[in-house]
Amino acid sequence: MFATVLRPGLLAAARSPRVRRTVTGMTSTRKLVERFVAGESEAHAAAATRLLRETDRLVTIDYLGEDTTDPAQAAATVDHYRELLHTLADLPASGETVRPLEVSLKLSALGQSLPRSGHAIALEHAHKICSAADAAGVWVTIDAEDHTTTDSTLAIVRELRREFPWLGTVLQAYLHRTEDDCREFAGPGSRIRLCKGAYREPASVAFQSRAEVDASYLRCLDVLMHGRGYPMIATHDPAMIAAATGSARSAARAPGDFEFQMLYGIRDDEQRRLAAAGHRMRVYVPYGDEWYGYFMRRLAERPANLAFFLRALRPGARR
Ligand SMILES: Cc1cc2nc3c(=O)[nH]c(=O)nc-3n(C[C@H](O)[C@H](O)[C@H](O)COP(=O)(O)OP(=O)(O)OC[C@H]3O[C@@H](n4cnc5c(N)ncnc54)[C@H](O)[C@@H]3O)c2cc1C
Numbered sequence: 001m002f003a004t005v006l007r008p009g010l011l012a013a014a015r016s017p018r019v020r021r022t023v024t025g026m027t028s029t030r031k032l033v034e035r036f037v038a039g040e041s042e043a044h045a046a047a048a049t050r051l052l053r054e055t056d057r058l059v060t061i062d063y064l065g066e067d068t069t070d071p072a073q074a075a076a077t078v079d080h081y082r083e084l085l086h087t088l089a090d091l092p093a094s095g096e097t098v099r100p101l102e103v104s105l106k107l108s109a110l111g112q113s114l115p116r117s118g119h120a121i122a123l124e125h126a127h128k129i130c131s132a133a134d135a136a137g138v139w140v141t142i143d144a145e146d147h148t149t150t151d152s153t154l155a156i157v158r159e160l161r162r163e164f165p166w167l168g169t170v171l172q173a174y175l176h177r178t179e180d181d182c183r184e185f186a187g188p189g190s191r192i193r194l195c196k197g198a199y200r201e202p203a204s205v206a207f208q209s210r211a212e213v214d215a216s217y218l219r220c221l222d223v224l225m226h227g228r229g230y231p232m233i234a235t236h237d238p239a240m241i242a243a244a245t246g247s248a249r250s251a252a253r254a255p256g257d258f259e260f261q262m263l264y265g266i267r268d269d270e271q272r273r274l275a276a277a278g279h280r281m282r283v284y285v286p287y288g289d290e291w292y293g294y295f296m297r298r299l300a301e302r303p304a305n306l307a308f309f310l311r312a313l314r315p316g317a318r319r
Contacts (some may be wrong), residue, residue, distance in 0.1 A: 007300045011200035014296035024292050032309055035265045036298050038287045042087040045287040056275045057283050060102040060141060064288035065109035074111030074125060081129045085136045098280060102139035105129060107153055123156045130164045141168030146199040147175055165189050172197030173217035174206045182220045186227025193232040193261060194220050198297045218243055225251040234261040255279050
């Protein structure tokens with residue numbers, strides 16, 4: 001029932017302006033958002049980063065926002081990333097082969113969906129952020145969004161990698177195309193974050209059942225682990241984590257030759273355990289006030305998250 005009815009409904013609601021107005025207007029929602037979002041400002045993101053670094057966790061920070069239809073807002077997003085990089089300056093960033101600090105970007109927040117020149121605008125904005133990040137010793141990874149953006153996103157990644165070979169990108173195991181994309185991107189130095197995929201996608205392009213998505217994840221994982229790049233295994237799923245460790249061993253990779261990634265506020269104990277066991281563990285830390293789409297995708301992922309949300313909405317519920 002959750003996977004077939006509630007999940008698609010929540011993912012559709014994630015893009016509905018009407019539901020967005022209702023959900024973001026409720027004070028009870030804001031408390032729950034704090035579980036998944038580090039705060040509204042660059043200072044909040046830096047504070048969360050500092051705490052995570054104390055337990056040896058690596059960090060990637062996302063300034064929340066997506067599907068921007070306003071060129072000024074897309075340009076303002078670049079300013080937020082510059083401000084963020086400036087705020088992070090007092091945290092040690094470079095000096096290691098694997099950079100402990102990274103920022104994650106959504107190209108749709110940088111104007112990718114603007115009519116006519118969206119692709120070129122997003123490329124130009126992403127280039128500015130990559131230049132600023134490189135100067136600060138911080139890596140960048142480009143997030144994956146819905147499948148209509150994949151060709152444009154991967155074209156931008158190919159273009160930017162000529163100048164910034166360390167640029168990472170995300171591939172979503174639920175898409176039929178992804179095993180082939182993994183083969184293309186498994187080359188030397190290539191940083192690929194493999195996730196299951198968080199959007200509502202049609203059967204024409206994406207696997208629909210959990211079993212099919214998991215099987216695809218395992219195939220992609222093997223391609224990346226046996227390739228020559230740097231796999232970034234983004235999942236909270238114990239079965240995928242165990243498979244990654246096994247696949248790394250069979251590909252003769254040491255723990256430092258790949259990393260695990262999880263979202264801020266999810267499975268914190270497991271994040272600490274993996275870091276303490278000597279694995280590279282990077283946490284995706286979102287901040288900003290445009291949290292609605294991100295928050296709804298987290299509710300759609302897991303019945304327990306939704307139940308927690310619904311309980312908090314009950315009249316008289318304590319929070
Ligand atoms: C670092 C990172 C970056 C991401 N970037 C993108 C992106 O760019 N584009 C995109 O489409 N998606 C992205 N995602 C989201 C991803 O696609 C999935 O939607 C999300 O991670 C849920 O899938 P899962 O692999 O964690 O496992 P699921 O299939 O959601 O869960 C499998 C199992 O994991 C365990 N589990 C999951 N959540 C919890 C929890 N809260 N507490 C305890 N156990 C839990 C449970 O045992 C559960 O049965 C990203 C995810 C991460 C971690």
